[in-house]
Amino acid sequence: MGLSKLYHAKQISILKRALREDWYMMINHGAVRAGKTQLDNDLFLLELRRAKKNAKHDGVETPMYILGATSGGTLQTNILRELSDKYGIDFKFDKHGNFMLFGVYVVTTFTGSIAGLRSIRGMTAYGAYINEATLANKEVFDEIRKRCSGSGARIICDTNPDHPNHWLKVDYIDKADGKSIIANHFTVFDNTFLNQRYIDNLIATTPSGMFIERGIYGRWVSSAGAIYSDYDKAIHEVDELPELVGYFAGVDWGFDHYGSIVIVGVDCNGHYYLVDGVAEKGCYIDWWVDCAKSFQKKYGNITFYADSARHEHVERFNDEKIVTINANKSVIAGIETIAKLFKERKLFIKRGVIPRFFDEIYQYQWKSNSSGDEPLKEFDDVLDALRYAIYSRITGTGSHIKLFKGGF
Template sequence: MTKGKYTQKQISILKRAVSRDWYMMINHGAVRAGKTKLNNVLFLMELLRVKKNAALDGVDKPMYILGAVSSGTLQTNILREITNDYGHEFKFDRHGNFTLFDVYVVTTFTGSIVGLRAIRGMTAYGAYINEASLANKEVFDEIKKRCSGRGARIICDTNPDHPKHWLKVDYIDKADGETIVSNHFTIFDNNFLGKGYVDNLIATTPSGMFTERGIYGRWVIGEGAVYRDFSEDCYLLAEKVPTDDIVAYFAGVDWGYDHHGAIVICGKTADGRVYLLEEVARQYQEIDFWVEVAKDMKQRYPRLKFWADSARPEHVARFQREGLNCHNADKSVLSGIEQVAKLMKQNCFFVVADKVTKFKDEIYQYVWNEKSGMPQKHDDDVLDALRYAIYSQVAVRDWLI
């Protein structure tokens, strides 16, 4: 390792990691702060240490757990980065595991309870858990139980979540600097990021919770309104919509009955502006009503794609049978809210004022739940449909279809 390759914060933690013993090290905080890069090198160092410890037990090929939320995050956050930085190539066996430094690394996906299958019954000499706050708690606990080999240690990295999250309450808050070591990162700890990049990141990160977590790495709840950057300046008249600039039309669908069902239509320009063009929100309407609404919209907006709540697959199937270009929405709540909020923060979100009604009420009543750290589940029908539309369209990078 050379000093030029690591930040001062990373070097300090690496020195701490090799100079004194510990059981669990949790590196947590802001995005792009260097947490995962640090843990990747700690992972390689731990494998070398594991091999020596296992030899004392007469174990020729010790096992180690590598946990990630999904196969995608395992590749992008860890394996590909290690290959790029250190040149290690990974050859997987039929179980999706690999051997490195003569240690058998068992991969498991922590995002659901299914992750238990890969690790039950094994004796591990350590573990590396990426994005630990997103891990299923039962899987996390099982990983901890499996780490019973001589000198086994666990390293974790994570972005912050709400302050009552089990990882913070049960581990970070109990860090004593000896058994559990907790290292907090802010965006400013990564001195390799250019000032322009950091300034732009701060300027485009939505206010409130997203800034507190993403920039300063704090475990906070979102207080008050979810969309704090929304202002009346977002409203405009229909004739002010630059229809010639719109390159894609797409809709969000939130099914309802006792509560309002809603369909919203959005248009996006090539330079990233999004216009909420209209909403239809009704209670006590059957699927036939929504089919007629959607068909009318299809006639008025070219190449219209519908992103619908997957909770009612029979309704999605009905839309498809009716010749509507309808797909299951990506319903990721916080990621979707952040995407919508970014547009508001960047002054890239506009609403045709005389084409929406319920939106005007919901935007100010959509607030955070202090206990769960998620939005309150009321007055959110149109805003859910809007989130489905915008985030799903962005997530698939499919603006022009």
């Protein structure tokens, strides 16, 4: 079988270069679905064989190699399961979560937090593969780099882009010289195995601005301007609601600034509707308890996904038999989820439902700084409550969710 049946042209070019030249670090970065991880997974197998050969010259019988991923879930999903399905490899883990392959002892580490240092300190590695490198803790990444001191050790990485001042871009990609460090940029259009219908749909459903620049074109761009730039009152504001099969709520606590409770309904097609809620300043917890209970009377014993910053308020709600769960507060992932729902026309707002929402939706902006992606903490109170509710619901945050109207 020819290489063109397995890889697209850019992958073939990179693969040949990886095998032909000597280098220290190769970073494959860019758009989603471009084939970066697929290529690095196969390079990983080739690098293990190379590590075994290099170690033999050093008189090392069982060399070690580092395999890094942000979590156990991403390690399994992005790498091990893909390789197992593709090549039938049966990974047998020891009590430390590591495994032998091709005579190399592969040490797994989770790069998403500083705890990842524990599994690699003091070791001599003959190479490393770091998946989703921009999500890695910088100290863990640096430690992996330092551990790769075996003869001929090389590091391969893949990642989607982040903001242009991310340490991976500034310290490594921008310093790529094509010799010691090789950086390969991908767009979604590089993957010629994707059909045009998929690409068109991917573009149509990716939120405008930063998300499409990074996700489709693989560009390291800053967040800027309105956060929910795809919101259109002519599309997303509705007077009539369809039959809704269930409801849930989001809570953003506030006193000096607005606090908010939002009620979200969902129809049988999985479309979300902001149907009710409140936003007020200067109100104590007793007032919020009364509000929540009034919503319970109206919509049933629904779940409230609340900001965990005021844990005493969460406890008070639960003491009052208001089912309340700490929300999943992941900012960028949550914003992208809401923005995607607006783009796909799957999130609608009942016209006039919470006046504060209509003040916020056009004024919620990205912060103008160079340190990363961060929204301004202005005009965000109802929108935070909405994000807590929907993103928590979609990601399945909480385990004791109450059902309403059977099936939801």
